[in-house]
Amino acid sequence: MKAPLDPNETEALRGLVDAxxxxxxxxxxxxxxxxxxxxxxGATLAGVTRTAILSALTTxxxxxx
Numbered sequence: 001m002k003a004p005l006d007p008n009e010t011e012a013l014r015g016l017v018d019a020x021x022x023x024x025x026x027x028x029x030x031x032x033x034x035x036x037x038x039x040x041x042g043a044t045l046a047g048v049t050r051t052a053i054l055s056a057l058t059t060x061x062x063x064x065x
Contacts, residue, residue: 002047005054
């Protein structure tokens with residue numbers, strides 16, 4: 001199901017990108033840099049991509065950043 005990230009998820013993703021860098025986050029999520037930028041802008045994401053981003057945000061490393 002396609003859906004954008006909610007504002008809290010977007011802020012968490014932005015924090016992770018600021019802490020780790022966009023390339024490292026894109027590689028960890030398994031998406032391209034344009035997709036990562038689109039997610040940060042609030043674009044609608046495919047369900048698989050959204051799930052991968054949310055999974056990356058729930059890792060201990062992401063919570064520590």
